[in-house]
Amino acid sequence: MRRTKWVAAAAALTLALTGCAAGATGADGTGPTLRWAVTLPAHWDPVVSGSGAQFRILSLAYASLTEINEKGEAVPSLASSWDYNAKGDQVTFHLRPNLKFSDGEPLNAAAVKAYLERAKTQKDSALFGDLTSIKSVNAGSDTDVVIDLTQVDYQIPLLLGERVAQITSPKAAQDPKKLDQSPVGAGPFVVTENVPGSHVHLKKNPDYWDAANIHIDRVELLAAPEEATIVSGVQTGVYDLANLTPSQVKAAQAAGLDVVQQPGFNASNVSINVNKKPFDDPRVVDAVRFAINRQEFVDKVTFGYGESTDQPFPAGYLAYDPQSANRYPYDVAKAKQLLAEAGYQPGAIKVDLVIPAQSTAAEIVQAQLGAIGVTATIKVDPNWATPFFAKDLALSLYGTTGRESPVQTLTAHFGPNGPLNLSTPYQPAGFQAAVAKARQTPLNSPDYQANLRAATRAGLESRALVFTYSQPNLFVKSKKVSALTPIPGQIHWTGLTVGS
Amino acid sequence: MLRRVLSLASGRIAAGILTFIVLLAVLGPLLAPHDPLEGGVDVLAAPSGSHWLGTDYLGRDVLSRLLDGSRVSVLGSVQVALVALVAGVIPGILSVYLGTVFEWFTLRLADTLIALPFLVFAVAVTALLGNGIPQAMLTVGILISPLFYRVSRAATLSVARSPYVEAAIISGASIGWVVRRHVWVKVLPPIAVALANTAGVGFVVVSSLTFLGIGVQPPAPTWGGVLAADLGYLSFRPWAPLVPTALIMATVWACNLLADAIRDVSGEAGRALLNSRAVRRRHVHS
Numbered sequence: 001m002r003r004t005k006w007v008a009a010a011a012a013l014t015l016a017l018t019g020c021a022a023g024a025t026g027a028d029g030t031g032p033t034l035r036w037a038v039t040l041p042a043h044w045d046p047v048v049s050g051s052g053a054q055f056r057i058l059s060l061a062y063a064s065l066t067e068i069n070e071k072g073e074a075v076p077s078l079a080s081s082w083d084y085n086a087k088g089d090q091v092t093f094h095l096r097p098n099l100k101f102s103d104g105e106p107l108n109a110a111a112v113k114a115y116l117e118r119a120k121t122q123k124d125s126a127l128f129g130d131l132t133s134i135k136s137v138n139a140g141s142d143t144d145v146v147i148d149l150t151q152v153d154y155q156i157p158l159l160l161g162e163r164v165a166q167i168t169s170p171k172a173a174q175d176p177k178k179l180d181q182s183p184v185g186a187g188p189f190v191v192t193e194n195v196p197g198s199h200v201h202l203k204k205n206p207d208y209w210d211a212a213n214i215h216i217d218r219v220e221l222l223a224a225p226e227e228a229t230i231v232s233g234v235q236t237g238v239y240d241l242a243n244l245t246p247s248q249v250k251a252a253q254a255a256g257l258d259v260v261q262q263p264g265f266n267a268s269n270v271s272i273n274v275n276k277k278p279f280d281d282p283r284v285v286d287a288v289r290f291a292i293n294r295q296e297f298v299d300k301v302t303f304g305y306g307e308s309t310d311q312p313f314p315a316g317y318l319a320y321d322p323q324s325a326n327r328y329p330y331d332v333a334k335a336k337q338l339l340a341e342a343g344y345q346p347g348a349i350k351v352d353l354v355i356p357a358q359s360t361a362a363e364i365v366q367a368q369l370g371a372i373g374v375t376a377t378i379k380v381d382p383n384w385a386t387p388f389f390a391k392d393l394a395l396s397l398y399g400t401t402g403r404e405s406p407v408q409t410l411t412a413h414f415g416p417n418g419p420l421n422l423s424t425p426y427q428p429a430g431f432q433a434a435v436a437k438a439r440q441t442p443l444n445s446p447d448y449q450a451n452l453r454a455a456t457r458a459g460l461e462s463r464a465l466v467f468t469y470s471q472p473n474l475f476v477k478s479k480k481v482s483a484l485t486p487i488p489g490q491i492h493w494t495g496l497t498v499g500s
Numbered sequence: 501m502l503r504r505v506l507s508l509a510s511g512r513i514a515a516g517i518l519t520f521i522v523l524l525a526v527l528g529p530l531l532a533p534h535d536p537l538e539g540g541v542d543v544l545a546a547p548s549g550s551h552w553l554g555t556d557y558l559g560r561d562v563l564s565r566l567l568d569g570s571r572v573s574v575l576g577s578v579q580v581a582l583v584a585l586v587a588g589v590i591p592g593i594l595s596v597y598l599g600t601v602f603e604w605f606t607l608r609l610a611d612t613l614i615a616l617p618f619l620v621f622a623v624a625v626t627a628l629l630g631n632g633i634p635q636a637m638l639t640v641g642i643l644i645s646p647l648f649y650r651v652s653r654a655a656t657l658s659v660a661r662s663p664y665v666e667a668a669i670i671s672g673a674s675i676g677w678v679v680r681r682h683v684w685v686k687v688l689p690p691i692a693v694a695l696a697n698t699a700g701v702g703f704v705v706v707s708s709l710t711f712l713g714i715g716v717q718p719p720a721p722t723w724g725g726v727l728a729a730d731l732g733y734l735s736f737r738p739w740a741p742l743v744p745t746a747l748i749m750a751t752v753w754a755c756n757l758l759a760d761a762i763r764d765v766s767g768e769a770g771r772a773l774l775n776s777r778a779v780r781r782r783h784v785h786s
Binding site for chain 2: 226228231248250251254299300358360362363364366377378379380382
C-alpha cells in the first residue's frame with residue numbers, strides 16, 4: 001500500500017512539473033472538473049461495498065432513495081416522499097416520475113424492489129445485516145415502493161439513504177461481477193473510465209433527478225498519494241480536493257489552502273472478543289476499560305481536532321447518552337487491581353492486537369495496556385477483515401464512520417449479529433428490548449431521543465467494545481472549490497462549484 | 501589483509517565508520533538517554549537539552565530510538581552476509597570437485613535464485629512465515645548466495661586446473677587438503693570483497709523492509725521505521741528524516757568503501773598497488 005502511494009506521489013509530482021494540471025478544465029477540454037485524491041473503492045457495487053466510508057465515493061455514480069440534511073434528518077432524493085401505515089410496519093416510498101439509470105433502464109418501483117431483494121439475498125452482500133427489518137418489497141405502482149417490515153421500524157427512511165440504498169440498474173446487476181467494476185446507477189455522474197489503482201473518470205449525468213443543481217461537468221478520482229504529499233498536490237493544482245489526515249492540517253493551513261472539517265458520526269473503539277480468553281473474565285474487560293486514556297488518542301492521533309468519546313457516536317449526537325458518560329474513567333491503579341483480583345500477575349496476559357495496517361492508535365493501545373501489565377503484540381494482517389468479521393480475533397481496533405440511522409449504529413455494534421460486535425452472539429442484557437423500543441418510536445415523537453438514549457445505555461453494558469475517540473472528517477481543498485455543505489458524514493455534490 | 505586494508509585511507513575511513521556502527525549496535529541501548537518505547541505528552545518536539553533529536557509522534561525520544569534500533573540493522577545485515585556466504589561458498593567450491601550432476605544442479609539453482617527480486621521475495625516470505633527480520637534476512641541471504649557461489653566457483657576453477665594442483669592430486673593429495681592448502685587462499689580475497697558488499701546490501705534491505713513496516717513489530721525501533729515515521733510529519737520536523745537517512749547512507753557507503761579497499765589490496769594487483777605506493781612514498785621522503 002505504502003509503495004503504491006509513493007508511486008502515486010511520483011506520478012502527481014510528474015504531472016505538476018510537466019504542467020498537466022490545467023486548472024478547472026478537464027483533460028479532454030470539458031467544463032468545470034473536480035480532481036479528488038482519494039482511496040479508490042475496491043468495489044463499485046454498493047451491495048458488495050457495504051455501508052462503510054466508501055459510500056461517499058459511490059454516491060457520485062449512484063442516487064439513493066433518501067438523503068439526509070444538515071441536521072441528519074431524512075430528506076427526499078429518488079423518493080420524493082414516504083408514508084407509514086398506522087401500525088408502523090409498512091412504509092411506502094413514492095418515487096419521482098420518469099427516473100432512469102445511466103444505461104437507459106427505467107428507475108421505477110420494480111428496480112428498487114430488485115435492488116433491495118438483491119441486497120438481502122446476494123451471496124457476497126455486505127448489506128443483508130442492515131435489512132433485517134425488511135420482510136418484503138412490492139411495487140404498488142410504477143412509482144410506489146411498498147415495504148412490509150418484520151417489526152415496527154420508523155428508522156427505514158434514514159436506513160435507505162446513501163449507505164444502504166444506492167440503487168443499481170437491475171439490467172446491469174444481472175452480471176454482479178461486471179457491475180462491481182463498471183457502475184451503472186442514476187447518480188449525478190457516470191463513470192467513463194475506471195483504471196483500478198490509478199484513476200476513475202466520471203462525467204455529469206444529464207438524467208440525474210437533480211441535474212440542474214450539479215455544476216461540475218467532470219470528476220477525476222485519483223489514487224491518493226502518500227499523506228505527506230497531499231498538501232503539495234493540492235497546492236500545485238494536481239488535486240482540487242483531498243482527504244486530509246490531522247497531521248497535515250498545519251501544512252495545509254500554512255499553504256493557504258482551505259481545511260474543511262465536515263461533521264460526522266465517527267467513533268473508534270477497541271474491539272474485544274468476550275468469547276476468547278482472557279476476555280471471558282469480566283474483570284479483565286473492566287481492567288481494559290479503566291486502562292484507556294482517551295485524551296491521549298485525541299492529542300496524538302487527531303492532533304486535537306477530534307474528541308474523546310466513550311460511546312459509538314461523538315458527544316452531542318442525538319443518541320449520545322449523557323448518563324452513561326465517563327462510566328470507566330482512566331484509572332491505571334484500578335485496572336491493575338482488577339487484573340490482580342482476576343488472578344493475573346503483571347505480564348501474565350499476552351494477547352495479539354490484530355489490525356489491518358500500522359497505526360498510531362494501535363501503538364497507543366499497546367502502551368496503555370502495557371501500563372497495566374497486559375502485553376499486546378501488534379500483528380498487522382492485510383487480510384484483517386476476514387478474521388475480524390468472522391469474529392475470530394480476540395482483540396482488535398475499529399473505527400466507524402457511523403450510520404444515518406442511530407438504531408442501525410447501535411445494532412451494528414451491540415446486536416447479537418452486529419458486524420462490529422466482535423463477540424457475536426453475545427449481547428448485553430436488555431439491549432434487544434431497548435433498541436426495539438427506540439426503533440418503534442416515530443422520529444418526530446417527543447420520546448424519540450429519550451428512547452434512543454436508553455437503547456445506547458443498554459448497549460453500553462456490552463463488554464465487547466471500549467470506545468475511545470471520534471476522528472474528524474478532514475478535507476483539504478483549493479480555493480476554487482466552493483464550500484462543502486456540512487452534511488454529517490457525507491459529501492453532497494449538489495451546489496458544489498469548481499472555479500477556474 | 502587487515503593490515504593492508506588499513507594502510508589505505510579509504511580502508512581506515514570505512515573501518516572507522518563500521519566500528520562506530522558496530523559499537524552503536526552493542527552499546528546503543530545502554531547509551532540511550534531515555535526508554536525508546538516510553539511515550540510522553542510532548543509529541544513531535546524540536547531538539548532540546550533533554551531530547552537531542554526531538555521526539556516522535558508518540559512523544560518518544562528519537563535519539564534513543566535510533567540508538568536502540570541500530571542493533572536490528574547490524575544484526576540483519578550480518579545475518580544476510582553470513583547466510584549468503586555459507587549458502588554460496590560451500591556449493592561453489594564443491595561444484596568443481598563433486599561431479600557433473602552436482603555441478604549442473606547447483607548452476608541451475610544459482611541461475612534460478614539470481615532471477616528472483618530479493619526484496620519482493622522477502623516481503624512474500626514474511627507474509628507466509630510471519631513478520632520477522634530473521635526469516636526475511638534468511639531469504640535475502642539465500643537469494644544473494646549465487647554471488648558467492650559464482651565468485652568462489654570461478655576462483656576454485658582457476659586454481660583446480662593449475663599444474664601445481666594437478667601435481668598435488670597426482671601425488672595423492674586429498675581434495676580437502678587441496679582446498680585448504682591452495683583453493684582457500686585464492687578464494688578468500690574475492691569472497692571478502694563480496695562479503696563487504698553484501699553487508700551493505702543487507703543494510704539497505706533491512707532499512708527498506710522496516711521502512712515498509714515489515715520485519716519488526718511495533719513499537720520496536722528501527723532506522724527504517726524512524727525514517728518512515730518522520731516522513732509522515734514533515735510539516736512539524738522537516739529536517740528529521742536526515743538523521744536516519746545519514747546513518748543508513750554512511751553505513752552502506754562504508755561497506756562499499758571497505759569492499760573497494762579489500763579489492764585494491766588483494767592479489768597481485770593489490771600487492772602491485774601497495775608496492776607502487778611504497779615506492780612513491782620513498783621518492784617523496786628521499
